[in-house]
Amino acid sequence: xxxxxxxxxxxxxxxxxxxxxxxxxxxxxxxxxxxxxxxxxxxxxxxxxxxxxxxxxxxxxxxxxxxxxxxxxxxxxxxxxxxxxxxxxxxxxxxxxxxxxxxxxxxxxxxxxxxxxxxxxxxxxxxxxxxxxxxxxxxxxxxxxxxxxxxxxxxxxxxxxxxxxxxxxxxxxxxxxxxxxxxxxxxxxxxxxxxxxxxxxxxxxxxxxxxxxxxxxxxxxxxxxxxxxxxxxxx
Amino acid sequence: xxxxxxxxxxxxxxxxxxxxxxxxxxxxxxxxxxxxxxxxxxxxxxxxxxxxxxxxxxxxxxxxxxxxxxxxxxxxxxxxxxxxxxxxxxxxxxxxxxxxxxxxxxxxxxxxxxxxxxxxxxxxxxxxxxxxxxxxxxxxxxxxxxxxxxxxxxxxxxxxxxxxxxxxxxxxxxxxxxxxxxxxxxxxxxxxxxxxxxxxxxxxxxxxxxxxxxxxxxxxxxxxxxxxxxxxxxxxxxxxxxxxxxxxxxxxxxxxxxxxxxxxxxxxxxxxxxxxxxxxxxxxxxxxxxxxxxxxxxxxxxxxxxxxxxxxxxxxxxxxxxxxxxxxxxxxxxxxxxxxxxxxxxxxxxxxxxxxxxxxxxxxxxxxxxxxxxxxxxxxxxxxxxxxxxxxxxxxxxxxxxxxxxxxxxxxxxxxxxxxxxxxxxxxxxxxxxxxxxxxxxxxxxxxxxxxxxxxxxxxxxxxxxxxxxxxxxxxxxx
Ligand code: SF4
Numbered sequence: 001x002x003x004x005x006x007x008x009x010x011x012x013x014x015x016x017x018x019x020x021x022x023x024x025x026x027x028x029x030x031x032x033x034x035x036x037x038x039x040x041x042x043x044x045x046x047x048x049x050x051x052x053x054x055x056x057x058x059x060x061x062x063x064x065x066x067x068x069x070x071x072x073x074x075x076x077x078x079x080x081x082x083x084x085x086x087x088x089x090x091x092x093x094x095x096x097x098x099x100x101x102x103x104x105x106x107x108x109x110x111x112x113x114x115x116x117x118x119x120x121x122x123x124x125x126x127x128x129x130x131x132x133x134x135x136x137x138x139x140x141x142x143x144x145x146x147x148x149x150x151x152x153x154x155x156x157x158x159x160x161x162x163x164x165x166x167x168x169x170x171x172x173x174x175x176x177x178x179x180x181x182x183x184x185x186x187x188x189x190x191x192x193x194x195x196x197x198x199x200x201x202x203x204x205x206x207x208x209x210x211x212x213x214x215x216x217x218x219x220x221x222x223x224x225x226x227x228x229x230x231x232x233x234x235x
Numbered sequence: 236x237x238x239x240x241x242x243x244x245x246x247x248x249x250x251x252x253x254x255x256x257x258x259x260x261x262x263x264x265x266x267x268x269x270x271x272x273x274x275x276x277x278x279x280x281x282x283x284x285x286x287x288x289x290x291x292x293x294x295x296x297x298x299x300x301x302x303x304x305x306x307x308x309x310x311x312x313x314x315x316x317x318x319x320x321x322x323x324x325x326x327x328x329x330x331x332x333x334x335x336x337x338x339x340x341x342x343x344x345x346x347x348x349x350x351x352x353x354x355x356x357x358x359x360x361x362x363x364x365x366x367x368x369x370x371x372x373x374x375x376x377x378x379x380x381x382x383x384x385x386x387x388x389x390x391x392x393x394x395x396x397x398x399x400x401x402x403x404x405x406x407x408x409x410x411x412x413x414x415x416x417x418x419x420x421x422x423x424x425x426x427x428x429x430x431x432x433x434x435x436x437x438x439x440x441x442x443x444x445x446x447x448x449x450x451x452x453x454x455x456x457x458x459x460x461x462x463x464x465x466x467x468x469x470x471x472x473x474x475x476x477x478x479x480x481x482x483x484x485x486x487x488x489x490x491x492x493x494x495x496x497x498x499x500x501x502x503x504x505x506x507x508x509x510x511x512x513x514x515x516x517x518x519x520x521x522x523x524x525x526x527x528x529x530x531x532x533x534x535x536x537x538x539x540x541x542x543x544x545x546x547x548x549x550x551x552x553x554x555x556x557x558x559x560x561x562x563x564x565x566x567x568x569x570x571x572x573x574x575x576x577x578x579x580x581x582x583x584x585x586x587x588x589x590x591x592x593x594x595x596x597x598x599x600x601x602x603x604x605x606x607x608x609x610x611x612x613x614x615x616x617x618x619x620x621x622x623x624x625x626x627x628x629x630x631x632x633x634x635x636x637x638x639x640x641x642x643x644x645x646x647x648x649x650x651x652x653x654x655x656x657x658x659x660x661x662x663x664x665x666x667x668x669x670x671x672x673x674x675x676x677x678x679x680x681x682x683x684x685x686x687x688x689x690x691x692x693x694x695x696x697x698x699x700x701x702x703x704x705x706x707x708x709x710x711x712x713x714x
Contacts, residue, residue, distance in 0.1 A: 015319035019478065019532045023300040026539035039301040039483075042294075043449050046484040049287050052280045052493070069503070106520075128521040131434050147503040154519055161521045164463045182492070186485040196309065198450045200519050201467070202510040209460040209506055213372035213388060214418045215259070215395050216266025222371060223426055223433075224460025224507065 044195070048183050055146040055180030062145040066178045067232065069148030073207030074220060075228040083172070083233050086114040090170060091122070093229055094135065099168060104129055105137035108157040111172060128159035129166060136166035136225075140205075142185035143178040147206055150230065151185045154201035163203050169225035171205070175234045240571035240583055243594045247565035256566050259392050266388070267557040270501025271608065281497065288491045289612045292548035295481050296539065302448040302481045303530070309451025313513025315526040323353040326531050330355055330440070330473060331362055333527055337471045339364050339437035345455060345462030346370035347442030348386055348551060349475050349531055351573040352586070355440070366440075367432045369461035371425050378405045384567030384575065387499055387553040392566050395421070429461070439465035439523070443476035444550065445491070446528070449484040452512045453528060456495060456505045463509055472511070472523035477531045479547040491550060494610035499552040534586045542621050546581050548611040555605035555615055561598045570595055577605035577615040584622055589629065596622035 024030050054065065067077045080089050094101065102123045105111055116124050129136060138158045142151040150171050154160045163169060179185070182204070189198060209224030220226060239246060250256055275281045295302055307317045320326035334342060342359060344350060344366055356366040356377075368377040372390035376383055378401045383389030390398075399415045402424055415421055441462050445454040453474045455462045466472045482488045496502040515522030538544055556562040556576025567575035572592065574582045580599060584592035596619035605615045 015321045015325055015532075018321050019319050019530070019536060020300050020303070022532070022536040023303070023478075023539060026536060026541075027299060028297055028540055028544075035298055036301060039298050039305070042483045043305060046449065046486045048486050049291075049490040050280055050283055052278060052284075054278075073502070073506075131430065149504055149508075154522060156518055156520050159520045160463075160467050164460050164467070182489040183486055186489070189485075196449055198452055198510060198512040200512060200514075200516050200522050203463070204504065204508040204510075205506065206502070206504040206508075207506050209458065211371045211422060211459045212266060212500065213370070213375065213390055213459075214398055214421055216262040216388065216391065217418055219419055219422050221426070222422060222459035222461065223369065223429065223464055 046186075051181050051183065052146055055144070057145075057180060059176075059179075062180050063175045063178050063232065063234075065180075066143050066145035066148055067230075069145065070150075070207070070228075070230055071148070073148055074210075075148065075207050075230055077230050077232060079175075079232045079234060081234055083110060083113050083235075084115055086111075086172060086231060086233070087116055087118040087122075089231060090137070091119055093170070094168075097168075097227075100134050102133070103135045103137050103170075104133040104162060104166065106139075106156060106158045106162065108139040110139050110174070111137065129161040129164075131165050133162070133166045135168045135170060136162035137170045137172070138162050140171050140173040141177060142188055143173050144182045144185065144204075145178060145180050146182075149182070149204050149206045151182075152203045152205065153189070153199040154203075155199060160201045160203065163205065164209075164224045166225060167221075168227045168229065169205075169208070170229045170231065172231045172233060175232050178232070238572050238587055238591055240587065240592045240595055241590075243569055243571060243598060246569040246571060247598070250565040250569050253566075255394055255397070256392050259394050260563055260566055263385075263391060263557055263563055266391075267500070267553070271498060271554060271557070272501075274497035274501040274503065278493070278497065278503075281494065284490060284493050285610050285612055288494050288550075288610055289548060291482060291487045291490060292611060295483065296479065296544060296547055299478065299481065299539065302483060303478060306446055306448040306451055306481055309448070310513065310526075310528055311451075313451055313526075314516075315451065315513045315528060318527060318529045320529055320531045320533075322533055323531075326353045326475065326529050326533070327355060327358045329529050330475070331358060331364075333471065333473055333525075334359065334364055334438050335362075337437050337525070339471075341365045341367060341432065341436045342438045342440055343367050343369050343433055343436040343465045343469065344373070345439070345441035345457070345465040346373050346389065347440065347475055348383075348573055349442055349477055350440065351383060352533065353475075353531065355475070367429070367436065369429050369433065369465055370457075371422065371459060371461075374425060374429065375401060378402075382568065382573070385553060385556060386551050386574065386576075386578075392568065433461075433464040433468050436465075436469045438471040438473060439467075439469040440473045440475060441466050443474050443480050443528075444495070445482050445488050446476055446480045447483075447485060447488060447510075448481055450510075450512055452510045454488065454508065454510050456492070456508050458500070458502075458506045460507055463507055466509070466511060467522050470523060471525040472514075472527070474511070474526075474528045475531065476528060477533065477535055479535055495550055495552055498554040498608065498610040538585055543581065543585055543618055545613050546578070546585070546618060548613055549578055549582070550611060551578075552610055554608040554610065555613075558604040558608050560600055560602060560604075565598075570598070577619070578613075581613075581615055581618045581622065589622070589625060593622065593626040593629075596620075596626070 140150040140152045208228040209222045210220050211222040212218050310317050318329045359366045368374045375390040384392040443453040444456045496505045514526040555578050559576050562576040570579050572583050580595040599619050601616050
């Protein structure tokens with residue numbers, strides 16, 4: 001085996017060719033004629049692996065499990081009947097926590113349907129966050145019940161900065177978009193973007209931000225939001 | 236980073252006497268072991284998922300060249316750039332070059348062990364660029380001028396009072412009388428100090444937990460959200476990842492994610508698992524304008540096809556060190572380089588050379604707990620044994636130990652002498668020590684008796700006891 005010093009000061013002129021050549025020399029069975037076909041097959045079929053039993057329950061059970069799991073990781077949940085109930089429910093949530101009447105959100109059509117004129121005394125603005133927004137509001141396209149995980153895609157509908165900069169992050173999800181596992185979300189992404197393509201950013205979010213870096217004690221509210229509130233719309 | 240791995244013995248004796256460190260290391264058990272056990276117990280499929288995760292990585296390693304090519308093609312399709320770095324110096328040059336072209340003054344960093352491996356911070360500093368660690372643990376040790384002592388909890392060796400002192404010393408612009416007793420106030424202070432740095436940085440450097448060949452995506456898994464602020468706010472995002480981070484598809488990564496957080500922190504999922512693909516697009520209101528991936532080899536391709544290939548399955552969860560009695564006793568800094576604990580004992584000699592890292596595989600009691608918790612089923616004890624054999628073959632073992640082992644080997648081939656010799660020693664020790672029950676000090680065994688007492692042998696050698704048991708059981712069968 002060659003030994004390489006981490007502090008070696010030699011630069012390697014053609015990194016790509018030399019790395020690939022070395023891998024080809026060292027892999028087991030480099031001459032195996034089906035190597036290329038095997039890789040192409042796996043990439044095109046994306047075989048699904050083992051899905052835990054808890055993620056294979058019927059749909060209504062999945063919504064309950066999603067809520068349970070999200071609460072376990074210190075998110076809070078409000079279940080509402082329709083998207084039109086969102087403004088009132090949001091106002092209530094913010095009032096209960098003495099938070100300002102100021103919300104920043106993207107252009108997600110689903111959120112627009114809520115009818116924000118119901119909150120005339122609120123300052124509601126659209127666009128990415130520049131760091132001083134107390135509350136961000138987003139729409140998750142999928143949720144995975146097995147771990148209470150929200151899945152959001154980037155774009156002008158849901159600027160990624162809104163997921164991380166505001167102190168409080170509110171996320172709206174349709175009950176029908178909640179499924180048991182993560183794999184269902186990948187199917188949805190492929191339907192929308194085509195096989196092998198992704199939106200610029202996909203965020204899986206499981207609870208509000210936290211750190212265990214001081215004496216291994218869990219503290220909420222590290223660099224991301226201190227609170228994560230989820231509105232589940234029973235459609 | 237200065238390599239002190241050759242002084243493992245000296246560093247660990249110091250560590251055992253360091254009261255602050257010993258207090259801090261007490262948090263490892265409380266923070267990790269029970270949580271992992273609960274998380275594993277709560278998912279009936281956990282063991283089967285470990286098998287799947289292992290299979291996926293084995294498949295990748297057998298086809299690594301092909302998956303890397305696919306991955307590169309996808310990154311380029313989405314407007315990103317892939318840079319191949321054969322060694323640490325190559326990676327440092329590439330990163331500095333990107334930073335210079337971006338006119339970078341400050342660079343924020345998400346936690347990356349590979350960044351430690353190539354010592355990028357020192358390199359940027361030497362070239363007038365300020366690197367800012369943003370993971371709380373990394374930030375703390377950057378203020379202290381230290382290296383991480385754990386791969387997922389870099390400041391696990393530091394106590395709260397020490398963090399408070401570091402913050403008071405470094406955050407001079409804040410009122411000196413402020414109350415920092417509560418850990419929450421420390422966290423809030425770090426949050427607000429770093430918030431401005433995030434917004435001002437020109438370049439963000441993160442590591443990657445996975446690279447997805449199917450889509451050209453890099454994935455980071457974090458709890459704090461610092462990695463995300465690092466990669467979405469600056470104009471340029473650099474992903475620094477080693478070649479073995481590849482997984483084929485989104486389905487494959489989902490399998491491994493189910494064992495990663497459970498093994499690491501006992502969470503079902505870490506808070507943020509973020510998939511980044513290329514630079515921001517026309518319709519994106521945020522995200523970086525440039526997206527670079529630096530693929531680092533640095534000795535890994537040499538491990539393929541050897542007895543150390545299995546180590547390339549490692550997903551850096553930290554479970555092996557959390558469960559290692561040696562790591563828990565001496566802490567991560569004793570290992571003297573970037574990777575501590577059992578995974579470090581195997582990886583370090585392959586990456587920095589057996590001359591410098593060859594002592595580390597001796598830091599094992601071969602209790603096997605590391606292998607039993609490793610989500611990727613890496614046979615860590617077996618690989619440590621390979622290193623010991625190599626070290627011995629290469630005559631790198633210290634003379635005294637070599638002579639001792641050779642004598643033992645010769646004795647072992649001469650059973651009569653062996654038995655007589657060990658009987659003699661046992662009897663002698665028994666006679667000298669029988670009054671006290673244990674030895675506080677023994678000539679030639681100072682390394683053992685300095686920190687624990689050697690129990691006085693109770694009369695018979697193992698072989699004598701074994702022979703006696705066989706005689707008894709034969710008697711039993713006959714009756
Ligand atoms: S060797 Fe196994 S247990 Fe240790 S860090 Fe790697 S994956 Fe985790």
